[in-house]
Amino acid sequence: MFYKYHVFFCTNQRPDGRACCQDHQAAAVRQYAKERVKALGLAVPGGVRINTAGCLNRCASGPVLVVYPQGVWYRYQDRADVDEVIEQHLRLGQIVKRLQI
Amino acid sequence: MFYKYHVFFCTNQRPDGRACCQDHQAAAVRQYAKERVKALGLAVPGGVRINTAGCLNRCASGPVLVVYPQGVWYRYQDRADVDEVIEQHLRLGQIVKRLQI
Numbered sequence: 046m047f048y049k050y051h052v053f054f055c056t057n058q059r060p061d062g063r064a065c066c067q068d069h070q071a072a073a074v075r076q077y078a079k080e081r082v083k084a085l086g087l088a089v090p091g092g093v094r095i096n097t098a099g100c101l102n103r104c105a106s107g108p109v110l111v112v113y114p115q116g117v118w119y120r121y122q123d124r125a126d127v128d129e130v131i132e133q134h135l136r137l138g139q140i141v142k143r144l145q146i
Numbered sequence: 147m148f149y150k151y152h153v154f155f156c157t158n159q160r161p162d163g164r165a166c167c168q169d170h171q172a173a174a175v176r177q178y179a180k181e182r183v184k185a186l187g188l189a190v191p192g193g194v195r196i197n198t199a200g201c202l203n204r205c206a207s208g209p210v211l212v213v214y215p216q217g218v219w220y221r222y223q224d225r226a227d228v229d230e231v232i233e234q235h236l237r238l239g240q241i242v243k244r245l246q247i
Contacts, residue, residue: 047219053197098200100197103148113214114215114216116152116214
């Protein structure tokens, strides 16, 4: 695997008022995650990559992120939730069941 | 798995003139792939999803796409290459070795 954990945050903004991840400041939270992962030394070759993505089509469950290649999906509410995913899943390899969808 | 094949096209445009996937019209090619997958009836629940993504950090190999959860990366040159990935990998489940990176 090119990345151990390749994480995609949906940062899609729907223009028509329907629910979307960007309603929850997904782009800013993703930027936060990217900086945290870097600060923790996880953003190394073969390590963790934090990406933005277009609409992942799970709008009703949003805001969402997905961790590949494991294919684990999470709904987060805030940065504390994202911190938990980073610490438990991306650092320790443990799925955060309370946030998993 | 929520999607059998979750495909991410890097559509990042670097602002500073360095090599990037969007130099190769990645967004347009991705749009083409999305429409082809839909036309082939592959864009169904549990099927194929074609997404845009931010910089996947493989700029020198670009334009690139990655198919998850398999974690197979491809470099494409044109729509014919993308058609081959759709037909061989996304429809028949066979890796296209000549395009794999």
